[in-house]
Amino acid sequence: MSEARIIRADRTQPRFDVFDLEALLPHDHKARVVWAFVEDLEIEALYDSIKSDEGAAGRPAADPRVLLGLWIYATVEGVGSARHLERLAEREVAFRWLAGGVALNYHGLADLRPDQSSGGRALACDRSQFHGWPETARPSRLKDRKRLSEGRKGRHPSTS
Numbered sequence: 001m002s003e004a005r006i007i008r009a010d011r012t013q014p015r016f017d018v019f020d021l022e023a024l025l026p027h028d029h030k031a032r033v034v035w036a037f038v039e040d041l042e043i044e045a046l047y048d049s050i051k052s053d054e055g056a057a058g059r060p061a062a063d064p065r066v067l068l069g070l071w072i073y074a075t076v077e078g079v080g081s082a083r084h085l086e087r088l089a090e091r092e093v094a095f096r097w098l099a100g101g102v103a104l105n106y107h108g109l110a111d112l113r114p115d116q117s118s119g120g121r122a123l124a125c126d127r128s129q130f131h132g133w134p135e136t137a138r139p140s141r142l143k144d145r146k147r148l149s150e151g152r153k154g155r156h157p158s159t160s
Helices: 030-040 044-048 064-076 082-091 093-099 106-112 118-125 139-150
Strands: none
Touching: 030 064, 030 093, 044 064, 064 082, 064 093, 064 106, 082 093, 082 106
């Protein structure tokens, strides 16, 4: 009798996966609400503080809007560490979607934390920017919903 012909798992082989981030994140996911909010923020001061100029030598800076969106969503999810956020942006669909392919590192993320930058501090204190959010989508309400979902059996809070 001959041996069965099969393809065995080879986890040592490097591979590149092609996928559509947009299709992986449900249309009603709260990360999309956070991004819609961040798109409407007036953050010209953060863009003005970038020292990397078009046409000059040096690496381009990460988009402050992306960093801010990641921090807002991380806060909603109870994440406060730049290193943890960096790992989530590599592995978790919602964080990857928010990053949108922008290369990140913990140091750059930490530089934008509200307690680290004057621009972030100004945004964190300006609660009037939350005025346009639907009541159920405000960050404080999203945290409340997360706490409630943690109490439900069989439901993991990160899947809501």
